[in-house]
Amino acid sequence: MASARIGAKTLLITLNMDHIAQMSCNPAIGGIAKGQVVREIDAMGGAMGIVTDSASIQFRMLNRTKGPAVWSPRSQCDKVCYQRGMKLWLEQMPQVDVLQSEVTAFLMDNGKITGVTNQFGDEIHCAAAVVTTGTFLNGKLHYGLRNFPGGRAGDFPSNSLSAALGEQLKLRLGRLKTGTPARILAKTIDFSQMARQECDSEEERFSCWSAGHSPALPEAVRHDLPCYQVYSTDETAEIVRRNLQYSPMYQGVIKGIGTRYCPSFEDKVVRFPQHPRHLLFLEPEGAQTEEYYINGLSTSLPPEVQRQLIHSVPGMEHAVLSRYAYAIEYDFVFPDQLERTLRIKSCDNLFTAGQINGTSGYEEAAGQGLLAGLNAARIAQGKSPVELGRDSSYIGVMIDDLTTKDIIEPYRLFTSRAEYRLVLRQDNADL
Known part of the structure; x- marks a missing residue:
């Protein structure tokens, strides 16, 4: 363009x-x-x-x-x-x-x-x-x-x-190397166990241009959806430690270097053992989908371990995964x-x-x-x-x-x- x-x-x-x-x-x-x-x-x-x-x-x-x-x-x-x-x-x-x-x-x-x-x-x-x-x-x-x-x-x-x-x-x-977390379905999440995070009360935009600068674009049906905050648990960290032998990163299968500022969850557990829990954000993938993105829980562990990790977090005990996390x-x-x-x-x-x-x-x-x-x-x-x-x-x-x-x-x-x-x-x- x-x-x-x-x-x-x-x-x-x-x-x-x-x-x-x-x-x-x-x-x-x-x-x-x-x-x-x-x-x-x-x-x-x-x-x-x-x-x-x-x-x-x-x-x-x-x-x-x-x-x-x-x-x-x-x-x-x-x-x-x-x-x-x-x-x-x-x-x-x-x-x-x-x-x-x-x-x-x-x-x-x-x-x-x-x-x-x-x-x-x-x-x-x-x-x-x-x-x-x-x-x-x-x-x-x-x-x-x-x-x-x-x-x-x-x-x-x-x-x-x-x-x-x-x-x-x-x-x-x-x-x-980079990676992405799993996605889970909203109907299987108990949001009452999480802290609700609203959008800013003042309306603000990224663009300084008037609407006439672009063609008519698809518009999100809502602009005020909340996100949610929750912490991982000791059990979450313990599941990681028990399954490091299945991590491609720690078994030398992945040769590429990952980003320091967006580490996988297993990296957080191994490198920061002094922290018993880690903050996670549940963020909607859209206004017309039920999928939620688990910000902070990126992992390359196998799908069966991913389910255990997610089910150990408050409010996600019965969460259904719609897309598995992976590293690339x-x-x-x-x-x-x-x-x-x-x-x-x-x-x-x-x-x-x-x-x-x-x-x-x-x-x-x-x-x-x-x-x-x-x-x-x-x-x-x-x-x-x-x-x-x-x-x-x-x-x-x-x-x-x-x-x-x-x-x-x-x-x-x-x-x-x-x-x-x-x-x-x-x-x-x-x-």
């Missing part, structure tokens, strides 16, 4: 059109530092803030007890509404076409990308390309000691493209091979954005995607690419960190990473 907005004819190639903007993990946008990024994306004309406002089922401003520099907006979203809204807007966007297929290799001439090929044998020519593969590059899903190829649950991985990046383009690839390993490109424009140093017209650059999170990916799309279009138009500085945006902080620091785990933004955070705030991104 960013490349199309500045006049470049753009083709989006994706494995499954119905999963464009699919929220693979928590259906929430924003949070600490991430909310600032969404406001920056919105200030530059990006879509994330507007679609979030349409799909929001609960809005909260985090860190209100602290100074304004670290206040961070966050919306729990209806994940189906968000996905449909982004897909619809994309399909209506002038200069954008969408093709459902798998890219398998690059077309090259004198070290430059001249196009891509897909599994159908199509040769699609281009003046610049952006690769945004998420967790799909050589993706492998882990459920206990069982593992399956996949980009996420229900989706095929992208294996040929990983080989093309490593063998054809000679890029250094690494391996990272995937390939990424070491981002020291990138310029601050997100262009690959060894290839003048190839850009990468999102988890392929070693980041985590929808917001970090969206910020990179906007800049990469903008710069790919500018290169195609014969113009010089744009950089964002650390002093002007959280997106600039992230990209500077990625291109200058070692990536030893999936990168996540925090307000503490921005030395200019007193002036880079969620309330002045438009200015």
